[in-house]
Amino acid sequence: MNESVQNPNLKKKISPRLKHRRAVADIISTMLLMGVTVTGASTLTYFMNDAFVSGTLGTATTLDSSSLNVLLLAYDTRDASSLMSLSTINNENTINKFLCGVTCSGNQNRIPRDSPGGTEFIVFQIQNNHLNSLFLEDVIVNGVVHSWDPLTGNGVTLDASTSAPLSGKYPADGMFSIVPTNTLIQKNNIQIQSGEIANILVKLGPDDSDIDLNKGIQVKLNVGKIHLVEFILESGDAR
Structure with a gap:
């Protein structure tokens, strides 16, 4: 109990x-x-x-996987001679202390070293590290579209030592050509194969503003994808 x-x-x-x-x-x-x-x-x-x-x-959010495999290896935007060791590419101009675009567009398709000189060049080198080829449809410099110059694609050797308007020896104003690193013969198409390294030669045109040598240059590549490949080049410099 x-x-x-x-x-x-x-x-x-x-x-x-x-x-x-x-x-x-x-x-x-x-x-x-x-x-x-x-x-x-x-x-x-x-x-x-x-x-x-x-x-x-x-x-990752702005570029797709193919764009991530396009590498910028070098560039040359100097107001100087032998850009990217291409001996005939000469931007030297004692009058204009900038990369001349619209100001020099009246001397249509002529080289910068003429007097008066034509629009100037920009050269940059890229490598396609993707498994597939890419097709460089447009090069956009500071918002201005530059298309490939087909006249440079007929087995023409790069030669900008003298003015040769619309000959294909160098790209016309506002256009570009593709130059393999092992030859001066410009590519006959816009294809850059997997693993290939190529120099892209852009000639400024009438739609391009003059570029001060202390200003960066925004370059976008249209490789046929949804998103563009984007680089920033330091104007007046070579790297």
Whole structure:
């Protein structure tokens, strides 16, 4: 009888403690869950911010996978001679201390070193690291579209030592040609094969503003994909 009488009392004394412990356990569990959530959110924020600062996040969201495999290896935008070691590409002009576009467009399709000189050249070198060939449809310089000059694609050797308008020896104003690195014979099409390295020779035209030598040049490549490949060239420099 005593035992049966004591058990209810014992239960009444223990139950509040158990409830209290359960409440504390719930609080601890909630705090641990919140801690894990905050830690996870902080880690994710760190990596997202790091990707944003380094540019990888922007690149991944604005360019497709094929564009990511087009590398800029070198460029030459100097107001000088022998751009990208191409001996006949000469921008030297004692009158204009800038890359001459619209100001020199009246001397149509002539080379810069003439007096008066024609529009000037920009050269940059790219490599196609994609598994497939790419087709360079347009080169966009500071928002101005430059198309491929088919006159340069008939097995014509690059030669801008003297003016030869519309001969294909160099691209016409506002156009570009593609020059393989192992020859001066300009490519006869816009295809750049997988692994191939090529020099892109752009001649400024009447739609191009003059480019100050201390201003960057935004270059975008249309390779037939949804997104464009984009580079920034430091004007007046070679790298």
